[in-house]
Amino acid sequence: MNRNEKCFCGSGKKYKHCHIDIEENSVIGDLVLLYNKLDNLLKNSKKPANCHAGCSNCCYHMFPVPLTEFIYACYGYKKLYGNNSIEAIINKGYNLYMAALKSFPKVTEICKNMESITSMEEYLKYLDSSLLLMEMAKLPCIFLNEETNLCTIYNYRPSVCRYHGIACFSLEDDTDRIHTCDVIPNGVPISDLINLDPIYDEFMEQSFFKSEKYDITMFDSLFPMFYFCYLFFTGKDNFRFKFDLMQKCNRSDYADGMFERNRKRI
Numbered sequence: 001m002n003r004n005e006k007c008f009c010g011s012g013k014k015y016k017h018c019h020i021d022i023e024e025n026s027v028i029g030d031l032v033l034l035y036n037k038l039d040n041l042l043k044n045s046k047k048p049a050n051c052h053a054g055c056s057n058c059c060y061h062m063f064p065v066p067l068t069e070f071i072y073a074c075y076g077y078k079k080l081y082g083n084n085s086i087e088a089i090i091n092k093g094y095n096l097y098m099a100a101l102k103s104f105p106k107v108t109e110i111c112k113n114m115e116s117i118t119s120m121e122e123y124l125k126y127l128d129s130s131l132l133l134m135e136m137a138k139l140p141c142i143f144l145n146e147e148t149n150l151c152t153i154y155n156y157r158p159s160v161c162r163y164h165g166i167a168c169f170s171l172e173d174d175t176d177r178i179h180t181c182d183v184i185p186n187g188v189p190i191s192d193l194i195n196l197d198p199i200y201d202e203f204m205e206q207s208f209f210k211s212e213k214y215d216i217t218m219f220d221s222l223f224p225m226f227y228f229c230y231l232f233f234t235g236k237d238n239f240r241f242k243f244d245l246m247q248k249c250n251r252s253d254y255a256d257g258m259f260e261r262n263r264k265r266i
C-alpha cells in the first residue's frame with residue numbers, strides 16, 4: 001500500500017499512521033480484519049460482571065494463543081514502545097517461563113504435547129492440557145503492567161482477551177475445576193458474552209495455512225505466550241523470520257515459506 005493511502009483496516013487513518021508494514025491480505029492483515037469483526041460483535045455483547053480497566057485477574061493464567069496473535073501483539077508492542085522493545089518482551093517471557101517451570105515443572109511437558117498438534121481436532125483433544133495450564137500457579141501475562149494492572153498492548157490484544165473468553169472457559173462442564181476469574185468464580189456461558197457464530201468459520205480458517213504449491217496444510221501453533229518467548233529466546237524458532245513473513249505474505253505464501261524453511265532444516 002502507498003503510505004498516504006487510507007489503511008486497509010478501515011480506520012480512516014493514513015496507512016503510515018495505522019498498520020504500516022502490514023500488507024493487506026497478509027496473514028496479519030487477515031487477522032486485523034477479523035479483529036474488526038469481532039470488536040463489532042462485542043459492541044452488542046455483555047461483559048462479565050465488573051469487567052473494567054484495572055481488573056486483571058484473568059491476565060494471570062497460562063492460556064494458549066495462536067502464533068499469529070502473538071506476533072500481532074509483538075507488532076503492537078514494537079509500535080508503541082520502539083524497535084528494541086521486542087527483544088525486551090521476549091526476554092521477559094523467557095524469564096517468566098523459567099519461573100513457571102519452578103512452580104510447576106510439568107509446564108514443559110504440557111507445552112511439548114501441544115507442539116505435536118496438527119489439527120483443530122487434535123487441539124480439542126489437548127484442551128484438557130490447556131485447562132490444566134490455566135489451573136496452575138498464577139503468573140502475569142508478559143504484556144501486563146503489574147503496577148497499573150493495565151494491558152500494555154490493549155488494541156493489539158488476542159481475541160480471547162477481547163471477549164473475556166478465559167473467564168468463561170469450559171465452566172459448563174465442570175464448574176469446580178477451573179477458576180480463572182475471581183470476580184465471577186463460576187464463570188458464565190460464552191454465549192452470554194458474545195455470539196461468535198457469524199465469524200466462527202473465519203476463525204477456523206485462520207487457524208490453518210494451506211500451501212497450493214506444495215499441497216500441504218499447516219496448523220497455526222498454539223502456546224502460552226511465554227512459551228513462544230522461550231522458543232524464540234533459545235533459538236529453537238526464528239522470531240524475525242516469522243514476524244516478517246506474517247506481515248508480508250498471504251496465507252498460501254506463508255505456508256510455502258514455512259515448508260521451504262523446514263525442508264532446509266531437516
Ligand code: SF4
Nearest residue numbers: 051055057058167181
Ligand atoms: S473477566 Fe473477570 S477477572 Fe477478567 S476483567 Fe472481567 S471481571 Fe476482571
Ligand code: SF4
Nearest residue numbers: 059141143144151161
Ligand atoms: S494480552 Fe493484555 S488483556 Fe490479554 S492477558 Fe495479556 S495483559 Fe491481559
Ligand SMILES: [Zn+2]
Nearest residue numbers: 007009018019
Ligand atoms: Zn489500519
